[in-house]
Amino acid sequence: MQIEQLSSRRRNWAVAGAAAAPLILCAAIGAAPDKVPDASAAVGLVLLIVAAAVTGLRAAGLVAAASSAVWFDFFLTQPYRSLAIDSAEDVEVAVLLLVVGVAVSELALWGQRQRADVGRQRGYLAGVMATAESVALDGDLVTVTASVAERIREVLDLDRCEFVVSPTLPGGPVLQRDGSVTRGGTSLDVERSGLPVDRVVLLPVHSGRTPRGYFELTSASHVSRPTSDQRRVAVLLADQVAAAPAA
Template sequence: MRDAVMKFDEIVFARRSVIVSASVAVPFLVCAAVAAAGRAVPDASVAVGLVLVIVAAAATGLRSAGMGAAASAALWFDFFLTQPYDSFAIDSAEDIQVAVLLLLVGLGVTELALFGQKQRAQLGRERGYLDGVVTTAESVADDVPADTVVSSVADRVREVLRADRCTFVAGASLPGRPRIRRDGSLVRGEHLLPVDRSGLPVDQEVVLPVETEGQVVGWFAVTAAARVARPTAAERRVAVLLADQAAVALKRHRDPRISARP
C-alpha cells in the first residue's frame, strides 16, 4: 500500500503542469457544456458537480491544482450560468453566494487535502524510522559484527536527522559541541537550542552520544551544513534509540575502538 501511494505521488510530481492545467480547464468545460445544452441542468446540480471536480483536483495534493480548480469553477459558473449570461456580471444575490461558496469550499478542501497528505507523509516517515530501529535491533540480536551495526546506525541517524553526514568517533569523553540529549533536546553547554525554529547548527557538528552502562564509548558526529535540517523532537529521540543499538553492539563485541563512516 505504501509503495502504491509513493508511486502515485511520483506520478503527480512528474505531471504537475498537466494536472494543474486540467484542473483549471475541466470546470470551464463543464460550465460551457451545460450552457451549450441550453442550461437545462439546475444550477445546484452544476455546483455539486463543480465541487466534485475541485475535490478531485485537491486530492492530487497540489495546492495550485486545487486552488486553480476552485477559481476556475467560480469564474466560469459566473460567466456561463448566472444572469446576465456570457458575462462576468451577477445580478442575483443567490448566484453571488453560490460563486463565493464554490471558491471558499475549493480553498478549504484543498487545504484539508494538503494537511492529510502531510500527515500521511509524516506517518510514513515514522514507520520507516521504527522499521530502522527494529532492523538494527535484529542485527544486534543476530550477532552482526559491531562495525557493520555502527555503520548502519550512522546511515540511519543521518537519514532520520536529515543531515549531510554522520560519522562514529570512539572516545571516552564528549567534545564541547551541541549535543543531543536522551529526551531528544539539543543543547550547547546548558543552553537549549530551538531546533524546530532554527534547525540543526550548520557551523558545528552535532554530537549524539553513545553510552553503555553509563559510560561514554563514543559519539556520532552529525554534520548538517548544506541545508537547514529541522528534525522533530520525535525524530531526534529515534536517533537516540539508534545510538543505543550501536552501544549494545559495541558492548557485545567489546570493541569500542570502531570508527565507521557511512
C-alpha cells in the same frame, strides 16, 4: 533533471486541467437545450474541485475553485455570457464554490501530510527494528556502529555520521536523550534554525553509566532541520551501540 522536468510538466498539466474542466462543464451546461438546475451544476463543479484538490497541488485546487466561480457566473447566471450577477442567490453559490475549493484543497493537503507522517514513523520504526536485529545477529561493535551511523545519517539528513570511542565527551552541541539539542546549556531551536553547520553535534552513547563514546553528527553543506521525532529516533538508534559487545 529529467525527473524534475517531468514532475514540473505534470504539475503544469494538472493546473491547466483544473482551470479548463469547469469551463468545459459550464459551457456544456449552458449550451444544453434543457435548463439544468443551479444546484446540480454546483454539485458537478464541486466534484471537479475535489478531483483537482486530491492531486495534492494547492494551486490546482485553488485554480479549479476560481475557474468554477468565474464560469458558473459567466454561463449559468443571468445576464448570461457576462460576469455580472443579478441574483443574490447566484452570488452566494459563486462565493460558496470559492470557499469549498479552498477548504477542500487544504483538507486534501492536510490528509497527505498525515499519511506522509505515518509513513515516516513506520520507516523510523523499521530502521530501529532492523538495527536491533543487526545487533542480535552480528554482535560486532564495528559492524553495529557502521550500520547505526548510516541510519542516523539518513534519519537526520546529515552529511556524515561517525562513531568515536572515547570515555569523555568533548565540548560542542549535544543531542540529548529527550531529542533536544543544547550548546553551552542553551537549548537550540532545531526545527526553525536547523542543526549547527559550524560545529559537529555530539550524540553520547552510554552503557548504563559507562560511556562508550559518541557519534559525531555533521551537517556542513546544508541546513538540516530534523523534527523532534527524528532526533529521538536517532537517540534510540544510538542506544543499539550500547547494547553491542565491546570489541
